[in-house]
Amino acid sequence: MLPKVALIYDFDGTLARDNIQEHSLLGLLDEEIGPFWDRVEARARDANADQILMYLFEILASAKRKGIKLTRDLLEQHGQATPLLPGVESWFDRIDVFARGLGLDPMHYIVSSGNEEMIRGTAIAQRFQYIFACKYLFDENGEACWPSVVVNYTTKTQFLFRINKGIENFWNDRSLNAWMEKPTRPVPFERMIFFGDGDTDIPAMKMTREQGGYSLAVFDPSKWQLRVTKEKVHKLISEDRVSYVTSGDYNEDSLLDATVKGILSRISRQFT
Numbered sequence: 001m002l003p004k005v006a007l008i009y010d011f012d013g014t015l016a017r018d019n020i021q022e023h024s025l026l027g028l029l030d031e032e033i034g035p036f037w038d039r040v041e042a043r044a045r046d047a048n049a050d051q052i053l054m055y056l057f058e059i060l061a062s063a064k065r066k067g068i069k070l071t072r073d074l075l076e077q078h079g080q081a082t083p084l085l086p087g088v089e090s091w092f093d094r095i096d097v098f099a100r101g102l103g104l105d106p107m108h109y110i111v112s113s114g115n116e117e118m119i120r121g122t123a124i125a126q127r128f129q130y131i132f133a134c135k136y137l138f139d140e141n142g143e144a145c146w147p148s149v150v151v152n153y154t155t156k157t158q159f160l161f162r163i164n165k166g167i168e169n170f171w172n173d174r175s176l177n178a179w180m181e182k183p184t185r186p187v188p189f190e191r192m193i194f195f196g197d198g199d200t201d202i203p204a205m206k207m208t209r210e211q212g213g214y215s216l217a218v219f220d221p222s223k224w225q226l227r228v229t230k231e232k233v234h235k236l237i238s239e240d241r242v243s244y245v246t247s248g249d250y251n252e253d254s255l256l257d258a259t260v261k262g263i264l265s266r267i268s269r270q271f272t
Contacts, residue, residue, distance in 0.1 A: 002105035005191040005267055006163050007095070007260075008208075010156075011112035011119055011133065013197035014218055014248065017083045020114045021059065024081040029062040036062075052113050056134060056147040063144075070136070070144040072117050079121025085220065087250030087257075092127040094252060098261055102268035107187070111159045113151050113200060130168040132159040156204040160194070163187055189213040191267055193260065197248070198232050206241050214263050215241070218248035218256060 012019045022033050040058050044051040063070040092108060099106035107129040110119060116133035119125060134151050136144035149170050151159070158176070162168070166186035167175050182188065189211035196205050197218055205215035217236050223229045224247065236242045244263075246256045 002100070002103055003191065003271055004105045004107055004187050005099060005193070005264065006107050006109055006129075006187045007193050007195070008109045008111055008160065008163065008204075009195045010197060010201050010204075011110055011114045013220060014195050014201075015084060015088050015124070016122070017085065017220055017222075020079060020082050020118045021055075023078070023083065025059070025075070025078040025118070028068065028078065029059070029066055031062055050150065050152055052134060052150050052152040053147060056136070056150065060136075060144060060146075069141075071142050072136075072138060072144075075115060075117035075136075075144075076121030079115075079118035079125075080123075082118070082122050084122070084124065085218075085248040085250060087252070087254065089123055090252075091250040092124070094257075095260060095264075099264050102264055103271060104191075104264060104268055106264075109159075109163055111151065111156050111194075111204065113153075113156075116149070130163075132162070132170070135170075153200050154203050156201065157207050160189075160192065160204060160208060163192070164189060190270070193263055196242075198236075202236075202241050205236075209241075209243055214243045216256075216259065216263075217242040217245045219245070221247040221249050 009015055026033055026036055040051060040055045044054040060070065096106050108127055110128050110131040110133055112133040114133050116131050116135045119131055119133055132151060134147065135149040137146040137148040139145045162176060164185050164187055165176065165180055189208060190213055192208050192213035194205055194208040194215045195218055205217065209215045219229050219233060233245050237245060244259050246259055249256055251257065
């Protein structure tokens with residue numbers, strides 16, 4: 001059996017441009033992007049609440065005001081409008097071939113604060129071993145009625161341990177907390193690569209790196225000229241949060257492609 005290596009991705013801003021809800025869902029709900037997120041932040045602050053839960057609530061509230069039935073099919077349909085970063089659609093086949101050539105078994109995961117239902121509507125949804133992302137609970141009529149899973153900045157680290165222990169669900173906390181000797185864990189941290197794009201991913205990137213794995217910060221190449229992007233890159237490097245920083249160009253022979261192949265080659269040397 002080949003040793004497993006986990007490539008773990010945030011979604012919004014890492015594999016896709018911007019937040020997944022912004023491309024068509026907020027338009028359907030008649031919400032302007034800036035004011036919507038401002039309202040989420042204000043409501044979270046006023047209620048002393050989690051911002052991710054508040055955005056999930058605000059989407060439900062907006063749909064109710066508009067009389068829109070927020071079903072799983074509708075969310076998946078609007079996920080189809082998500083623009084991916086360059087080279088993403090061909091990335092998985094190429095990196096899998098390279099990893100297997102090194103004697104590794106590559107597995108791809110999502111750990112994201114975006115909507116799982118929308119991510120499943122994208123062109124790459126079937127490429128992931130498991131998608132850990134925010135989810136809705138659906139009532140007897142098939143309409144979203146309550147958040148069933150929230151993945152926020154710090155809880156992302158929980159899902160790294162689920163991958164580490166081979167737990168591919170949200171509900172099994174008993175196995176998550178059970179003692180498991182490190183040599184018996186299916187995916188050691190030393191064989192993890194976490195891809196993120198900024199502040200929301202810092203705890204996961206930092207922990208992966210401190211546990212012996214690799215954290216990779218990517219940025220949308222179309223936004224490199226923005227001051228906020230350069231400031232974010234500077235901060236991630238200066239605060240020692242990441243192993244590497246590179247443009248989110250997933251095409252063959254890009255810097256990202258070369259960096260990940262170099263990491264995989266380094267991991268493979270453990271077994272030679």
